[in-house]
Structure formats: C-alpha cells, structure tokens
Amino acid sequence: MAKVIRARDYRWDSVDLKQYKTEGTGFRDITRQTLLGEGSDESRLNFITRYFEVQPGGYSSLEHHEHPHAVVVIRGRGEVILQDRVEPIELHDCVYISSHTVHQFHPLGDEPLGFLCIVDRERDRPQIPDDESVARLRENDAVGRRLKI
Amino acid sequence: MAKVIRARDYRWDSVDLKQYKTEGTGFRDITRQTLLGEGSDESRLNFITRYFEVQPGGYSSLEHHEHPHAVVVIRGRGEVILQDRVEPIELHDCVYISSHTVHQFHPLGDEPLGFLCIVDRERDRPQIPDDESVARLRENDAVGRRLKI
Numbered sequence: 065m066a067k068v069i070r071a072r073d074y075r076w077d078s079v080d081l082k083q084y085k086t087e088g089t090g091f092r093d094i095t096r097q098t099l100l101g102e103g104s105d106e107s108r109l110n111f112i113t114r115y116f117e118v119q120p121g122g123y124s125s126l127e128h129h130e131h132p133h134a135v136v137v138i139r140g141r142g143e144v145i146l147q148d149r150v151e152p153i154e155l156h157d158c159v160y161i162s163s164h165t166v167h168q169f170h171p172l173g174d175e176p177l178g179f180l181c182i183v184d185r186e187r188d189r190p191q192i193p194d195d196e197s198v199a200r201l202r203e204n205d206a207v208g209r210r211l212k213i
Numbered sequence: 214m215a216k217v218i219r220a221r222d223y224r225w226d227s228v229d230l231k232q233y234k235t236e237g238t239g240f241r242d243i244t245r246q247t248l249l250g251e252g253s254d255e256s257r258l259n260f261i262t263r264y265f266e267v268q269p270g271g272y273s274s275l276e277h278h279e280h281p282h283a284v285v286v287i288r289g290r291g292e293v294i295l296q297d298r299v300e301p302i303e304l305h306d307c308v309y310i311s312s313h314t315v316h317q318f319h320p321l322g323d324e325p326l327g328f329l330c331i332v333d334r335e336r337d338r339p340q341i342p343d344d345e346s347v348a349r350l351r352e353n354d355a356v357g358r359r360l361k362i
Contacts, residue, residue, distance in 0.1 A: 066295040066314040071286075071305030099307045100283040106309055108281050110333055111260040113307070132257050134249040136329060137220075138287060138305070146215040156220030156287070158248045158262070160255055165215040180285060182331055184259055 065105050074117060074139060074178055084116065084124070090213045093122025101185060110185050116169070117178040118142070123212045124169040126198075131187035133161035139178030142171040143210060150206045153177075166193050166201060168211060214254050223266060223288060223327055233265065233273070239362045242271025250334060259334050265318070266327040267291070272361045273318040275347075280336035282310035288327030291320040292359060299355045302326075315342050315350060317360060 070077045076099055084094040094116060101112035117139065118124060126145070141154040145168040146161065152172075153159060159179075161167050171177035193201065202208040219226045225248055233243040243265060250261035266288065267273060275294070284293075290303040294317040295310065301321075302308060308328075310316050320326035342350070351357040 066311045066316070067309050068293070068295075068300045068302060069307040069309070071303070071307070074305070076305075076307065099285065100309055105311070106281070108312060109283055109309075111283070111331060113283050113285065113331060132255070134258055134260070134262050134331075136248065136262065136287075138285075144217070146217075151217045153217060154220070156223070156225075158218040158220070158225065160216050160218070160249055160252075160258075162215045162254070163257060167215070180329070182260060182262060182283075 067105070069099060074115070076115075091123060091125045092212070093119035094124055099180075111182055112185055113180060113182050115178060116181055117176045118169055118171050119176050120171050120174060122171065125190065125192070126166060126168040126211055126213055127190040127192055128164045128166045129188050129190045130163050131184050132163055133159070133167070134182040135159035135161065136180045137177070138180060140171055140175035141173060142169060142177035144169050145201075145207055145211055148201070148204050148207060150210050166197065170210060170212075216254070218248060223264070225264075240272060240274045241361070242268035243273055248329075260331055261334055263330050263332070264327060265330055266325045267318055267320050268325050269320050269323060271320065274339065274341070275315060275317040275360055275362055276339040276341055277313045277315045278337050278339045279312050280333050281312055282308070282316070283331040284308035284310065285329045286326070287329060289320055289324035290322060291318060291326035293318050294350075294356055294360055297350065297353050297356060299359050315346065319359060319361075
C-alpha cells in the first residue's frame with residue numbers, strides 16, 4: 065500500500081529511533097532510523113533507505129564491507145574518511161562508498177551531521193579493519209588525525 | 214572507487230541535468246538528475262538514486278509500474294496523487310509508491326518541489342493509465358481536481 069511517512073525535525077512518523085551499533089567497534093552519539101524498506105508493506109523494495117544522525121563530537125564506526133553505500137547529506141556538514149583520504153561533506157553532497165572502502169563519518173560545527181544511506185536489502189555484515197590495516201591508514205596524516213576507534 | 218559528488222543549489226558536480234520524459238504522457242517543467250548508480254564506477258549498486266525537480270505549475274507524468282518507488286522530499290512542498298487520494302508532502306517526508314499505484318507529483322507555493330527517488334536498477338517501464346482507469350480516478354473529486362494529463 066502506497067503511503068506518505070511524515071517528517072518533523074529529522075524524525076519520521078512511525079519510524080523507530082535506534083541507537084546505531086556495529087558490534088565490537090567504536091562509535092559515539094549516532095542514531096539510525098529506517099525510513100523505507102523495513103515495513104512489511106515495503107518488502108518489494110530491494111533496498112533500504114536509512115537516516116543516520118551523528119551529534120557534534122560523535123562518529124560512526126570505522127568499517128568496511130562488500131556492499132556499497134549510496135549516501136546523501138541532508139543535515140549539517142562534516143568529513144568522511146574514505147580509506148586513504150578525508151573529504152569534506154556538506155548539505156546535499158553525495159558519497160559513493162565502494163566495496164571494502166574503509167569509511168567513517170564525522171560532523172563538523174554545532175549542527176548534527178545527518179545523511180541518508182541506501183543499501184541493498186541483502187548485504188554482508190560490516191567488518192572492522194584489523195590492526196595492520198589501521199596502522200596503514202594512520203600512515204596518512206590527515207586520516208590518522210581524524211580517525212577514531 | 215569511493216567518491217564525493219558535491220552539491221550546490223540542487224545541482225551536482227559531473228551530474229547531467231536532463232529533461233524528464235515518459236513517452237506519450239503529459240508532464241511539465243520537470244528535470245531529472247541521476248546522482249548515484251549510473252556511472253561505471255557505481256555499477257555495483259543495484260539501485261539508482263535520482264533527483265527530480267518540478268517547477269511551480271509543473272507536474273510529473275501520471276503513471277504506474279511494477280517497480281516500487283522510494284521518495285524523500287528535499288526541497289519545497291507539494292501534493293502527490295496516490296491512486297485514489299491526494300496527500301500533502303513537505304520537506305523530508307517520505308513516500309512509498311507500491312507496485313502499480315498511479316501517481317503524480319505537483320509542487321505547491323513558489324518553491325520548486327525537489328525529491329530523491331530511488332528505484333531498482335533493473336525495472337519495468339512506466340505505463341500510462343488507460344482512459345477507463347483515468348475516468349475511475351476522476352470519480353474521486355480531490356484526485357480529479359488535481360490530476361493533469
């Protein structure tokens with residue numbers, strides 16, 4: 065059944081606000097809402113549209129996985145680690161995260177960083193980079209300064 | 214290769230602005246930009262993230278199809294026809310358009326209506342409702358007043 069899911073102030077009707085969690089990895093002050101694709105009505109969608117919000121000072125897990133991410137920023141600004149570089153991101157910027165690119169999102173400024181992140185319904189679990197990979201990432205000064213574990 | 218696609222004023226770097234077109238159907242003052250999923254780098258994505266923008270007075274095609282739509286409004290406000298009803302839509306509202314729901318987007322006010330619309334990469338072509346279906350839709354006053362062909 066077709067439907068409208070109404071938004072107000074980055075919350076959506078009938079959508080649960082969840083604490084973000086990737087087992088065994090560091091993350092801070094981040095929430096997840098699954099906007100489209102999780103309800104039984106929406107099982108025909110082969111992809112899931114989620115909204116993540118990271119508060120100032122917070123960050124997402126440093127992780128990688130086989131499935132790619134399609135990201136669209138809809139609140140605030142920040143930086144994203146993409147393997148061996150750090151890129152600034154602002155309102156409406158898109159990020160394509162290819163397979164096994166290690167990534168982590170960081171807000172900048174006083175506003176939370178909020179972004180849509182669309183993924184395949186069927187997908188592999190995120191993996192945490194091992195110590196050797198993290199050591200290699202840290203060799204890049206910009207990445208080393210920014211990454212949190 | 215992971216990448217950031219930068220936005221400015223609802224245009225994106227390296228993304229073509231296209232006139233929207235569904236063959237044989239009425240539409241007006243609407244553009245399409247494919248943000249993620251069309252480049253060769255992004256072929257691993259099983260879905261395509263597009264941005265549609267409808268100028269005041271414009272409208273999208275009245276159409277239906279097997280594949281569902283996942284829509285997130287990111288600019289302006291408007292109304293959407295969902296088969297036998299008309300629903301208001303505002304910033305960040307989501308719309309789930311289920312299989313073969315006849316739909317049409319209309320902006321309201323002075324601002325264009327802009328929305329992300331995510332679809333499967335492999336999908337059927339949109340169909341135009343036949344005269345009998347349109348006559349049935351028109352039986353609903355709210356829909357009849359709003360729909361454009």
